[in-house]
Amino acid sequence: MRAEPCDIVVVGGGAFGAISALELTSRGHHVTILDRTPEPHPDASSTDISKMIRMDYGSDVFYHELAEASLDIWDQWNASWPRPLYHPEGFLVLSASSFEPGGFEYESERVLRERGYEPRRFDADALRATWPAWNADRYPEGYVSPRGGWAESGAVVARLLELGRDEGVHFVRGSFSGFVEDGSRVSGVRFRSPGGSTHTLSADRVVVAAGAWTPVLLPWLDDVLTPVAQPIVHYGVDNVIQWQHPTFPPFAADTAGSGWYGFPSLDDGRLKLGHHADGRAVDPDARGEVTAEHLELARTFLRDSLPELADAPVVGTRVCLYCDSFDGDLWIGEDPERSGLVVAAGGSGHGFKFTPIIGRLVADTVERRDNPWLHRFAWRALGQARREAARVQH
Numbered sequence: 001m002r003a004e005p006c007d008i009v010v011v012g013g014g015a016f017g018a019i020s021a022l023e024l025t026s027r028g029h030h031v032t033i034l035d036r037t038p039e040p041h042p043d044a045s046s047t048d049i050s051k052m053i054r055m056d057y058g059s060d061v062f063y064h065e066l067a068e069a070s071l072d073i074w075d076q077w078n079a080s081w082p083r084p085l086y087h088p089e090g091f092l093v094l095s096a097s098s099f100e101p102g103g104f105e106y107e108s109e110r111v112l113r114e115r116g117y118e119p120r121r122f123d124a125d126a127l128r129a130t131w132p133a134w135n136a137d138r139y140p141e142g143y144v145s146p147r148g149g150w151a152e153s154g155a156v157v158a159r160l161l162e163l164g165r166d167e168g169v170h171f172v173r174g175s176f177s178g179f180v181e182d183g184s185r186v187s188g189v190r191f192r193s194p195g196g197s198t199h200t201l202s203a204d205r206v207v208v209a210a211g212a213w214t215p216v217l218l219p220w221l222d223d224v225l226t227p228v229a230q231p232i233v234h235y236g237v238d239n240v241i242q243w244q245h246p247t248f249p250p251f252a253a254d255t256a257g258s259g260w261y262g263f264p265s266l267d268d269g270r271l272k273l274g275h276h277a278d279g280r281a282v283d284p285d286a287r288g289e290v291t292a293e294h295l296e297l298a299r300t301f302l303r304d305s306l307p308e309l310a311d312a313p314v315v316g317t318r319v320c321l322y323c324d325s326f327d328g329d330l331w332i333g334e335d336p337e338r339s340g341l342v343v344a345a346g347g348s349g350h351g352f353k354f355t356p357i358i359g360r361l362v363a364d365t366v367e368r369r370d371n372p373w374l375h376r377f378a379w380r381a382l383g384q385a386r387r388e389a390a391r392v393q394h
C-alpha cells in the first residue's frame with residue numbers, strides 16, 4: 001500500500017542523501033535537500049574521483065548479497081545514463097601470505113566461488129605473467145573477482161542530484177543548525193543561509209544524511225558514530241594505458257596488513273592510492289592535511305609493490321572522512337526518542353557501493369515499512385552490534 005505523501009527534508013546531498021531524495025520523490029513525497037552547496041560538496045566523502053565497487057566481504061554473506069543487489073542496479077544505471085560511471089573492470093585481491101581459512105582473502109574467494117562468480121585464483125608466477133606491474137615476490141597468492149570495479153563517485157552524486165531535480169526535488173542552500181520540535185516529534189529544521197540569516201523548513205519527516213558531520217549535528221550519536229580521517233594520494237603516471245584496464249585493475253594489496261588499495265589511472269594520468277586503517281578521529285571541519293608520515297608510507301608501498309611507480313610524482317592529496325559506526329555497519333533508522341527523525345549515515349569507509357540500494361532502505365524507514373536489510377542497520381546502542389564484525393575492508 002502506498003504511504004500518504006508527506007513533506008520531507010533531507011539534510012545532506014551526498015550519495016546517501018541524493019539517492020534517498022530521489023527514491024522518496026519517486027514514491028510521491030515532497031522532498032527538499034538542504035546542503036551547504038547545491039552541487040556535490042567538495043568536502044563530502046562521496047565527492048571523490050573514484051570508489052571501489054566490490055562484493056568481496058570475507059565470510060560476511062549479508063554484505064556480499066547487499067553488494068550483489070547493488071551491482072545489478074549499477075549495471076542498469078550504466079545502461080540508462082548518458083555515459084557509464086561504474087567501470088566493471090574487476091577487483092584484484094593480493095595477499096602477502098598464503099590464503100588461510102578464516103582470512104579475508106580466503107573467505108572472500110570462497111564465498112564468490114560458492115555463489116557462482118568464478119573468481120580466478122593465482123600464484124606469484126601467474127601474477128608476474130598477467131599483471132607485470134606488481135612485484136610478485138611480495139604476493140604469493142591472490143585472486144581476481146570479475147564482478148566489481150570502480151565508480152566515478154563525485155560524478156555519480158552529481159547525476160543523482162540532477163535526476164532528483166528533474167523529478168521535482170527542491171534544493172535549499174544552507175547549513176543545518178537544529179530541529180523544529182513539537183514535544184518529542186521533529187517537525188522541521190532550522191538552518192543558516194549562506195548570508196548568515198536563520199530560517200526554518202517545516203516537515204513531516206527529516207532525514208539526516210550528513211556523512212561524517214552526522215555525529216556533530218546529532219551529538220547524542222557521538223558514542224556510536226565517529227568522523228575518522230583517512231589519507232588519499234594521487235600520483236602522476238606517464239604511460240596511462242599501462243596503468244588502466246585490463247593491465248591494471250583496481251586492487252586491494254593485502255589491505256589488512258599494508259592498508260593500501262588503489263585504482264587504475266584516469267585518462268588525465270592521475271592514479272589514486274588510499275589507506276584503510278584505524279585512522280584518526282577528527283572534527284570534520286578541521287580534518288588537517290595528509291601527513292608526511294603517510295606520504296612516506298605510500299612511497300615505501302610503491303617502491304616495494306609497484307616498483308615502476310617508485311618515483312611517481314605526487315599530484316594531489318586529500319584527507320577523506322569515514323563516518324565510522326562502532327561496529328562498521330551502516331546506520332539507517334528512526335530515532336526512538338525523536339519521532340519523525342531518520343538517520344542515514346555510518347558509511348564506515350565502505351558505504352558508497354551500496355548507494356543504489358540505500359534510497360530504498362531509507363524510504364522504507366521513513367514509511368515505517370519492514371525491509372529485511374534494515375535489521376542490521378537499525379538504531380542500536382554501543383555494544384549491541386547486530387554482528388560483532390571487525391571493521392570491514394575496502
Ligand SMILES: Cc1cc2nc3c(=O)[nH]c(=O)nc-3n(C[C@H](O)[C@H](O)[C@H](O)COP(=O)(O)OP(=O)(O)OC[C@H]3O[C@@H](n4cnc5c(N)ncnc54)[C@H](O)[C@@H]3O)c2cc1C
Binds near residue numbers: 015041043045209274
Ligand atoms: C577515503 C575514503 C575512501 C572510501 N572508499 C570507499 C570505497 O572504495 N568504496 C565504498 O563503497 N565506499 C568508500 N568510502 C565510503 C563512502 O565514501 C561513504 O560511505 C559515502 O560516500 C558516504 O556518503 P554520505 O552521503 O553519507 O556522506 P557525504 O558524501 O560526506 O555527504 C554528506 C553531506 O552532508 C552535508 N552536510 C554536512 N553538514 C551539513 C550541515 N550542517 N548542513 C547541511 N548539509 C550538511 C555535506 O555538505 C555533504 O554534502 C570511502 C570513504 C572515504 C572517506
